[in-house]
Amino acid sequence: MDIIFINELRATTLIGIYPREQAMPQTVEISLQIGTSTASAGASDDIGDTIDYAQVVERLRNELAARHFNLLERLAEYVATLLLEDFGATWVRVSIAKLGMMRGVARVGVVIERGAAA
DSSP states (O other), rough: OOOEEEEEEEEEEOOOHHHHHHHHEEEEEEEEEEEEEOOOHHHHHOOGGOOHHHHHHHHHHHHHHTTTEEEEHHHHHHHHHHHHHHHOEEEEEEEEEEEEEEEEEEEEEEEEEOOOOO
8 A cells, every 4th residue: 555645734624612713713734644556646647546635635625614623533534534435545544733722732633544444
């Protein structure tokens, strides 16, 4: 299995359980490892034979801008499912962090790994 990665993608979404978080969008930082075979793309040199990371980034920014999530865990599951089902990944590792949410803490977040259904 090969891995396509996207590190430190910044996207804006409504995330949180507190009233101030539900009223004002926040920037989250997302890092992805997307498991897939890149052998066909390596042979053909054709973007159609792989997962196009530019399409992943655009889709995530659009989807997150239009949604609200209470928990980072739910947001991570949403992202993982999108990559597995809509982009055909076979495995994903999704890391999502809120930035500067707590005094003296740069990031708080969650990392999950999911595989495609057999």
